[in-house]
Amino acid sequence: MSSTKDIDALIDLMAKLPGLGPRSARRAVLHLIRKRSLLLIPLADTLQAVAETARECLNCGNVGTTDICDICTSEKRANGELCVVEDVADLWAMERSGVFKGRYHVLGGTLSALDAVGPQELRIPRLLDRVPSEGITEVILALNATIDGQTTAHYIADNLEGQVRLTSLAQGVPIGGELDYLDDGTITAAMRARKSF
């Protein structure tokens, strides 16, 4: 490549982002250089700001700019409901829907015997502490419907049995989903959980 050191370094770093490879990283860097004032400078400044301030919430594992995140400090959200998710991306997806008004707990992954991930590697001990200390009345296990996700949900349920109400997300046909495109498991789940019309 004929570009100079910084530009090469920038391409290498961009290529490490998920969803970008060497070719798309080169395209992105050229785009950035062409849109200097519109994109390159704001992006550089914002990254610097995020690098300085972004951190994980010590309580729930959400990403924010304070040691304890906005959701954990908000009194409005202390309604006794705690939604357990695998990842910050899941928390963001839940927040976009706007349907949940309680607090969250981000595990940071799922239990996995193969990858040697036990409860200590996740935020599970902290979850078991939070339930009594924050007066939680309902724990919603919003883990992914994968084998590891469901194993983790069962492990947490075993540990919280009798202390709180335990729920999980309903399974069924997605809104706008066409039956023809759904997998057998989803159709089976939707049929078993059918309700009166």
Added chain:
Amino acid sequence: MSSTKDIDALIDLMAKLPGLGPRSARRAVLHLIRKRSLLLIPLADTLQAVAETARECLNCGNVGTTDICDICTSEKRANGELCVVEDVADLWAMERSGVFKGRYHVLGGTLSALDAVGPQELRIPRLLDRVPSEGITEVILALNATIDGQTTAHYIADNLEGQVRLTSLAQGVPIGGELDYLDDGTITAAMRARKSF
């Protein structure tokens, strides 16, 4: 989204990069925050450096960190050959192959009647100046094999006719290419330009 201002702003900016949308931008930002010292800080620093130093070469349009780029200042590359490309990405692709030892001229696009791009909007006047002033003996028209690319090549050829040797890249079967997957136009071009084995 429950994240705070800077993180939201970062997601919005990342989503403007080619190849990334809102979902992949969120994934990329979470990945950056998780890999703070390995990726986020180096990326922020490198972007800042590139924002300060990156510029277009005033002579050829290449991207570099000086007013006149390394290729234009290198005496070794003043061998009388000038390769005309549409875009900096094309120049980088050519440099990766390492086959060309001369200088480049980046047009910055192609002539296009529909988009009202005439010779003045591209770096064509500068190209016509460079040919006599840099003692160019051969101009290689390495423009894309699209209609606009070929129109532009013909326009340049008309203007340089008689002054220099004009060549273009060979067309044919790509190395490793399978005939079955090639379009008719490529097979026709390869057959017409066949050579003795």
